[in-house]
Amino acid sequence: MNQDKFKKYNDLADSTVYAEPDPTAQSFYVDKVFNPQGIFVSSVDLFFKNKGDLPLEIQIRPMENGYPSSNTVIPGATTVLQPEKVKVSDTPNVLSSTTSTRATFSDPVYLAPGYDYALVVITDSYDY
Secondary structure, eight states, rough: OOGGGGGEEEEETEEEEOOOOOEEEEEEEEEETTTOEEEEEEEEEEEESSSSSSSSEEEEEEEEEEEEOOOOOOOOOOOOOGGGGGOOOOSOOOOOTTEEEEEEEEEEEEETTTEEEEEEEEEOOOOO
């Protein structure tokens, strides 16, 4: 990560603090009534209006106290998208693969029923 880009100054301590960019996340619930055995996620479709020149990391994390876990990623639920694989569109259409970007995990990821999860998108670029 380019630390200079994210350098922040703490006036009280007169020291430099490095902060990673805040990831984008969407929470979802695996309903135990509709999915009593849980679900397997092999890929997700994402939609972008803009893209940058740095890769994206896609993760699934458990939710903790209403927020994506800051230090836990579901095992196997990480994949990287290179910028050339990202499709952009002003008019996304879930029925058209020409406007969606598919992020595929190396193996299907099991998500247990009755829990909240977050799909997290991380990048060092502000252009997405």
